[in-house]
Amino acid sequence: MSLEEPLPPRGRCAVHPDLPAGGTCSRCGSFICADCATSVAGLGARLYCRACAARPDVNYLEALRQRYEGRRDGWAWVMGGVTLLLCVGVAAALARWGLRATRQSLFTGVLLLPVPVGVAFFLGQRWARHALLATPLVTAVVAGVLAPDGRFLFFLCAIPGVLTALRIHRDVRNQLFFRLPVPPGMLKVLWNERFNNPMARQASRLGFSALFMPLLAPVAVICGVVALTRVDPKALPPIGRRGQAIAGLVLGLVGPLLWWFVLLPWLSDRLHS
Ligand SMILES: [Zn+2]
Ligand SMILES: [Zn+2]
Incomplete structure (x- = not known):
């Protein structure tokens, strides 16, 4: 680059001021050059600066690997x-x-x-x-x-x-535990199982159970509401399972109504006939 035509300061990498920036970090927003731009497994096409890409809340699959690697299951x-x-x-x-x-x-x-x-x-x-x-x-x-x-x-x-x-x-x-190289896809399955809004999965299970045991319905509704407030696809890492949370909530509401308006009248008809 020449002194006659300096690049505007906002167009340079925050770490390498002599290199032009190709974009911004998806977390902190600082300018990143092609060298610094880092993609993170499990987060699609988003790019991060190196410091952000190393954070456990961003690189959550790597954090999960480090958390469990070599530890007995x-x-x-x-x-x-x-x-x-x-x-x-x-x-x-x-x-x-x-x-x-x-x-x-x-x-x-x-x-x-x-x-x-x-x-x-x-x-x-x-x-x-x-x-x-x-x-x-x-x-x-x-x-x-x-x-x-x-x-x-x-x-x-x-x-x-x-x-x-x-x-x-x-x-x-x-x-x-055996320190085997586990691909990000499989780490994501493990993360999904253990950390991706487990309350929502619980809510949908309770909701289905509430169809047979109406006493569980209030618990399903509470779990569904709490799980729904936790859903945040833009968070790092993204929290999902909105569908399961809604299923738990709806089934928890429908279960007692079904008993009250359909099953109980049908049972009392049976008993009195
Ligand atoms: Zn950053
Ligand atoms: Zn850079």
């Missing part, structure tokens, strides 16, 4: 508890029957197979996530070798174990 604690129970159970059985090479004590030993996987899972070792998928089947196969009569039963017992393991494997919160 419910499943990790469940696995730790089950593993502890298995160890205690096996110790009690061995104390009772003794450590002889009988079929019973061998069979008791089968229960120790999942223990290393459980311990590693609790400690956040990534291989344990995959090993967990195979553990119920492997345990069933070994148990089937020791007691061929029970083979069918063992496989039947393994099925819920495999299904639970699959569910854990796909759980986003659990993946964060």
Whole structure:
């Protein structure tokens, strides 16, 4: 740029005064150059300055990741508890029957197979996530070798174990415990579940329940109203679920009317005829 034609001050980046601004930050409004313009996952095409893009209220999905990364989720604690129970159970059985090479004590030993996987899972070792998928089947196969009569039963017992393991494997919160790279889309699903106006979801559930249990109607209405006041699509992060809040409110109002004008007269007709 030349001294003869200085750029107007409002046209320059707030951080790099020698660079022309291409736009303004969606949060603080300061001018940003192409270098500074930062998009934030989950907030569409809006651009921010770097300082704003790093704020937890703007970059809420990244804040969510940092909040949960490496921290044990419910499943990790469940696995730790089950593993502890298995160890205690096996110790009690061995104390009772003794450590002889009988079929019973061998069979008791089968229960120790999942223990290393459980311990590693609790400690956040990534291989344990995959090993967990195979553990119920492997345990069933070994148990089937020791007691061929029970083979069918063992496989039947393994099925819920495999299904639970699959569910854990796909759980986003659990993946964060294992510090796996979770894409923003999946983080948004987790955020939506836990922090996007949960009161509205509660209101719609209560509203549906109020159709069968009219005593719940006032609670549904209150939850619906509170949830509706919280809806703010322009907030950072945006708070939604307006539809569910309205559904809770409307169902909470309709439920008692339905009982009063339709169901109760119908019931009293039935009782008096
Ligand atoms: Zn800014
Ligand atoms: Zn800049």
